[in-house]
Amino acid sequence: xxxxxxxxxxxxxxxxxxxxxxxxxxxxxxxxxxxxxxxxxxxxxxxxxxxxxxxxxxxxxxxxxxxxxxxxxxxxxxxxxxxxxxxxxxxxxxxxxxxxxxxxxxxxxxxxxxxxxxxxxxxxxxxxxxxxxxxxxxxxxxxxxxxxxxxxxxxxxxxxxxxxxxxxxxxxxxxxxxxxxxxxxxxxxxxxxxxxxxxxxxxxxxxxxxxxxxxxxxxxxxxxxxxxxxxxxxxxxxxxxxxxxxxxxxxxxxxxxxxxxxxxxxxxxxxxxxxxxxxxxxxxxxxxxxxxxxxxxxxxxxxxxxxxxxxxxxxxxxxxxxxxxxxxxxxxxxxxxxxxxxxxxxxxxxxxxxxxxxxxxxxxxxxxxxxxxxxxxxxxxxxxxxxxxxxxxxxxxxxxxxxxxxxxxxxxxxxxxxxxxxxxxxxxxxxxxxxxxxx
Amino acid sequence: xxxxxxxxxxxxxxxxxxxxxxxxxxxxxxxxxxxxxxxxxxxxxxxxxxxxxxxxxxxxxxxxxxxxxxxxxxxxxxxxxxxxxxxxxxxxxxxxxxxxxxxxxxxxxxxxxxxxxxxxxxxxxxxxxxxxxxxxxxxxxxxxxxxxxxxxxxxxxxxxxxxxxxxxxxxxxxxxxxxxxxxxxxxxxxxxxxxxxxxxxxxxxxxxxxxxxxxxxxxxxxxxxxxxxxxxxxxxxxxxxxxxxxxxxxxxxxxxxxxxxxxxxxxxxxxxxxxxxxxxxxxxxxxxxxxxxxxxxxxxxxxxxxxxxxxxxxxxxxxxxxxxxxxxxxxxxxxxxxxxxxxxxxxxxxxxxxxxxxxxxxxxxxxxxxxxxxxxxxxxxxxxxxxxxxxxxxxxxxxxxxxxxxxxxxxxxxxxxxxxxxxxxxxxxxxxxxxxxxx
Numbered sequence: 110x111x112x113x114x115x116x117x118x119x120x121x122x123x124x125x126x127x128x129x130x131x132x133x134x135x136x137x138x139x140x141x142x143x144x145x146x147x148x149x150x151x152x153x154x155x156x157x158x159x160x161x162x163x164x165x166x167x168x169x170x171x172x173x174x175x176x177x178x179x180x181x182x183x184x185x186x187x188x189x190x191x192x193x194x195x196x197x198x199x200x201x202x203x204x205x206x207x208x209x210x211x212x213x214x215x216x217x218x219x220x221x222x223x224x225x226x227x228x229x230x231x232x233x234x235x236x237x238x239x240x241x242x243x244x245x246x247x248x249x250x251x252x253x254x255x256x257x258x259x260x261x262x263x264x265x266x267x268x269x270x271x272x273x274x275x276x277x278x279x280x281x282x283x284x285x286x287x288x289x290x291x292x293x294x295x296x297x298x299x300x301x302x303x304x305x306x307x308x309x310x311x312x313x314x315x316x317x318x319x320x321x322x323x324x325x326x327x328x329x330x331x332x333x334x335x336x337x338x339x340x341x342x343x344x345x346x347x348x349x350x351x352x353x354x355x356x357x358x359x360x361x362x363x364x365x366x367x368x369x370x371x372x373x374x375x376x377x378x379x380x381x382x383x384x385x386x387x388x389x390x391x392x393x394x395x396x397x398x399x400x401x402x403x404x405x406x407x408x409x410x411x412x413x414x415x416x417x418x419x420x421x422x423x424x425x426x427x428x429x430x431x432x433x434x435x436x437x438x439x440x441x442x443x444x445x446x447x448x449x450x451x452x453x454x455x456x457x458x459x460x461x462x463x464x465x466x467x468x469x470x471x472x473x474x475x476x477x478x479x480x481x482x483x484x485x486x487x488x489x490x491x492x493x494x495x496x497x498x499x500x501x502x503x504x505x506x507x508x509x510x511x512x513x514x515x516x517x518x519x520x521x522x523x524x525x526x527x528x529x530x531x532x533x534x535x536x537x538x539x540x541x542x543x544x545x546x547x548x
Numbered sequence: 549x550x551x552x553x554x555x556x557x558x559x560x561x562x563x564x565x566x567x568x569x570x571x572x573x574x575x576x577x578x579x580x581x582x583x584x585x586x587x588x589x590x591x592x593x594x595x596x597x598x599x600x601x602x603x604x605x606x607x608x609x610x611x612x613x614x615x616x617x618x619x620x621x622x623x624x625x626x627x628x629x630x631x632x633x634x635x636x637x638x639x640x641x642x643x644x645x646x647x648x649x650x651x652x653x654x655x656x657x658x659x660x661x662x663x664x665x666x667x668x669x670x671x672x673x674x675x676x677x678x679x680x681x682x683x684x685x686x687x688x689x690x691x692x693x694x695x696x697x698x699x700x701x702x703x704x705x706x707x708x709x710x711x712x713x714x715x716x717x718x719x720x721x722x723x724x725x726x727x728x729x730x731x732x733x734x735x736x737x738x739x740x741x742x743x744x745x746x747x748x749x750x751x752x753x754x755x756x757x758x759x760x761x762x763x764x765x766x767x768x769x770x771x772x773x774x775x776x777x778x779x780x781x782x783x784x785x786x787x788x789x790x791x792x793x794x795x796x797x798x799x800x801x802x803x804x805x806x807x808x809x810x811x812x813x814x815x816x817x818x819x820x821x822x823x824x825x826x827x828x829x830x831x832x833x834x835x836x837x838x839x840x841x842x843x844x845x846x847x848x849x850x851x852x853x854x855x856x857x858x859x860x861x862x863x864x865x866x867x868x869x870x871x872x873x874x875x876x877x878x879x880x881x882x883x884x885x886x887x888x889x890x891x892x893x894x895x896x897x898x899x900x901x902x903x904x905x906x907x908x909x910x911x912x913x914x915x916x917x918x919x920x921x922x923x924x925x926x927x928x929x930x931x932x933x934x935x936x937x938x939x940x941x942x943x944x945x946x947x948x949x950x951x952x953x954x955x956x957x958x959x960x961x962x963x964x965x966x967x968x969x970x971x972x973x974x975x976x977x978x979x980x981x982x983x984x985x986x987x
Contacts, residue, residue, distance in 0.1 A: 115861050116606055118644045121628060124596030126641050129655065132592040148918040150925035152893055153571040157563030158597070158630070158660055158674055167555055181620035184664055189560060191597070191630070202565050205557045213928060216568065221597055221660075225623055235597055250907070250928035257911070261918070370908050372915065422554050454591055468689070469809050472696070476811065479587040479700070486589035489652060489689035500650075
C-alpha cells in the first residue's frame with residue numbers, strides 16, 4: 110500500500126465523481142428515461158464496454174476514429190475501443206436477431222460512453238447517453254414515434270414548448286437538391302455538408318466565403334444560399350416546387366399530414382442547417398435545442414437510417430433513433446430550474462438505542478421494519494435523545510425510534526413522528542402496530 | 549460504411565450482449581440491490597470508468613496490475629486503466645470528503661468493471677459489481693451491519709439459509725497466530741496466506757507438501773495445520789486460549805456477543821481458510837458461498853480495512869465493505885430457481901387502428917393513456933382484429949384498443965380486457981372513463 114508520491118484525489122480529466130447527491134440526480138434522470146421509453150413499449154438492451162475497433166471503422170466518420178476514440182491493443186493482440194457511442198453496438202446486436210423477432214423492434218439503452226474530447230460546458234470525456242431506436246417500422250410512423258419519445262422525455266421532466274424546440278430536416282430533401290438540381294459530385298456534397306453543419310456558428314460573411322470556395326457557379330450558389338435561409342415548411346415547399354423536386358415534396362407533405370392535430374407540432378421547426386452530415390442518416394434528421402438564451406445548444410440528435418446493417422452484409426431495414434446525453438440534459442434542466450433537490454437522503458426511520466444492551470434489539474427491530482419496505486438507519490452506538498433529534502432533523506427523517514433502559518424494562522419501544530409530534534410506546538413484539546404507525 | 553471483410557456480429561470475448569430479456573433480468577438484479585442498500589440507509593455513488601494506473605498500483609496486489617488490468621496510455625500521455633474494481637475509486641472519493649461529512653459514511657454503487665481474464669463459468673471480462681461500504685463506524689457494529697446487508701440482499705431475492713452460508717474469519721486472529729505464536733516474518737506470512745487461499749482447492753497431501761516447504765519447524769507446522777482444520781467458533785476459542793492469544797479471543801467473543809439472538813447467526817460459519825490474503829483487509833473477512841453442490845462457489849467477498857486512505861496520506865478510518873458480481877449472482881439465483889421470467893415485455897395496452905385516417909387519433913389517444921402511467925404500444929399501420937389479438941396474446945397484454953371506421957363515425961373507441969373478456973365502447977374524449985377501465 111506504500112507509495113512514494115502523493116496520489117491525486119481528483120477524477121481522471123473530463124470524468125466525474127458522483128457523490129450521493131450527484132448520483133441521486135443521475136438516478137432520477139435514468140428513471141425518467143426508463144419510464145418514458147417503457148411507456149412507448151421500448152425494451153431495454155445493453156452491450157459491452159469494449160468493441161473491436163473495426164466495428165467503428167466500418168460505421169463511423171473518420172474524425173471519430175482518428176482523434177476521439179479511446180482505443181488500444183489488448184493482451185490478445187485485438188484492437189479494441191471503449192464505446193464512444195452505442196449505435197454500432199446496437200447495429201451489431203440487431204444484425205444478430207432481426208430475422209427472428211417481430212417488427213418493429215423498439216429498444217432503448219443508457220450506456221456510459223467515452224470520447225477523447227477537450228472538456229468544456231456540455232462536453233465531457235465520459236458521459237451517459239439515452240438511446241432509443243425503432244427498426245422495421247413504416248418510415249414516417251417510426252420517425253414520428255421517435256420524435257414523440259424524445260419530446261415526451263423532456264415533458265416528463267416538466268419541460269414544455271417554452272423550453273425546447275425540435276429543429277428538423279430530411280436528408281432526402283438535401284440529397285435531392287444537391288444531386289438532382291445542383292448536380293454536385295460526392296466530394297462537393299461532403300464538403301457542403303460540413304459547411305451546413307457550421308452555418309449557424311459562423312458570421313454570414315464567413316459562411317459566404319466558405320460557400321464561394323466550393324460552389325463556383327453563381328446560379329448554383331444562389332440556390333444553395335436560398336436553401337440555407339429557409340425557416341419554415343412553407344418556404345421549403347416553395348423551394349421544392351420551384352425546383353420540381355416532386356418526390357421530396359411528397360415525402361415532406363406526407364410527413365406533415367401525419368402530424369396534423371398532434372401536440373408535437375407545437376415544438377417542431379423546419380431548419381435547413383440540421384443535416385447531421387458526417388453521420389449515417391438517410392431520412393429525417395433532427396436536433397432538440399434549448400430555447401434559453403444562456404444555454405442555446407443541442408440536447409439531443411437523431412434521425413432515420415436505412416443502411417445500418419449493411420456493414421454486416423444484412424438486408425436494409427428502416428431504422429430511426431436518437432441519443433441524448435446526461436451532461437447536456439442536466440444543463441438544460443438546471444437552466445430551467447426543473448431539477449428537484451437531491452441533497453438529502455431518502456430515509457424513513459432512524460432507530461436509536463440509549464443503552465449498550467439494546468444493540469441486538471435495535472438491529473432485529475430494524476430488520477423487521479425493513480421488511481415493511483421502510484428505509485431504516487440503525488444508529489451504531491449509544492446516542493442520547495438530543496443527538497438523535499439533531500440527526501433526524503438534518504436528514505429530514507419523519508420517524509425516530511428510541512430504545513432506552515426504561516423501554517427495555519417495560520418491553521417497549523418509543524416511536525416519535527417528528528412532523529406531527531405524535532409519540533407512541535409500542536410493545537417490542539407488536540410489529541403490526543408499528544407498521545400501522547410508520548407506514 | 550463500406551468494408552472489405554464481413555464484420556463479426558459477436559461481442560468482444562468475455563463480454564455480453566444484453567438483449568431485452570437479459571437486460572430486464574439485470575435491471576431486476578440492480579433494483580433489488582438498490583432497494584436493499586437503501587433500506588439500510590446506504591447512499592448511491594459512482595465514479596469514472598477510467599482511473600490513472602498509479603491509483604491501482606498504490607492499492608492493489610501485483611497480480612491485478614500486471615496481468616489482469618486493461619491499461620493503456622491516453623493521447624495526453626497519461627497511463628490509465630479501465631476500473632477492474634471499485635474500491636480504489638471509492639477510497640479516492642472518500643479521501644476527498646471524509647473530513648466534512650458525518651460518520652458513518654454508508655455508500656453503495658453498481659459499476660461495470662473489466663478484468664482481463666480467461667472467460668469461464670462465473671468469470672467474465674466485463675461484469676457489474678454491487679459494492680457496499682461503511683466508513684467510520686464502531687468496528688464490530690459496522691462489520692455486523694455489512695454482513696446484514698449482504699445477507700439481506702440474498703434474502704430479498706428469495707434465498708434463505710438452505711441456499712447460502714457466510715464463511716467468516718478475522719485477519720487479526722490469523723495475524724496474531726502468525727506473528728505472536730509462530731513468529732513468521734512478513735515473507736513467510738505472505739506465502740502462507742497464498743497457501744491458505746488455495747487450501748480448499750487442493751488435496752490434503754498437496755496441502756501438506758506446500759506447507760512443509762514453507763514451515764520447517766515441526767511444532768509450528770502442527771500448530772498451523774491445527775489452525776487450518778478448525779471448523780467452529782468453539783474450536784477457534786480453544787486454539788486461541790491454548791496459545792494465550794487473549795486479545796484475539798476478546799475480539800472474537802465480543803463480535804459473537806453482538807450477534808446473539810440475531811437472524812444472521814443462522815448463516816454464519818467460522819472458516820479458517822477465508823483470509824482474502826492478497827487484499828487490504830485488516831479485520832473481519834468473509835465470503836458468501838452457494839450451498840448447492842452444483843454451484844459451490846463464492847458469490848460475494850468482503851471485509852474490514854483500516855488503511856484504505858493511507859495512499860492519500862489521510863488518517864486511518866475504519867472501513868468495511870463487500871462486492872458481489874452480477875455473473876455469480878445470476879448463477880446462484882438460476883441454480884436455486886429464484887429468478888422470475890423476463891422473456892416478456894411489461895406492457896399494459898396495445899392501441900390499434902383499422903383505417904388509415906385513424907392514425908393521428910391513435911397517436912393522440914396513446915399519449916393520453918401514457919399520462920396515466922400506462923405502458924402503451926401504438927401499432928404503426930393498419931392491423932385487423934385477428935392480428936391484434938394474436939400480438940396481444942403473444943405479449944401477454946391485458947388491454948387492446950380498436951379504432952375502426954365504425955368507431956370513428958360514432959366518435960368512440962372499443963377497448964377490450966383480454967383477461968376478463970369485458971369490452972367497452974368509450975367516447976373518444978372520455979379519458980376519465982378510459983382511465984377507470986384501464987387502471
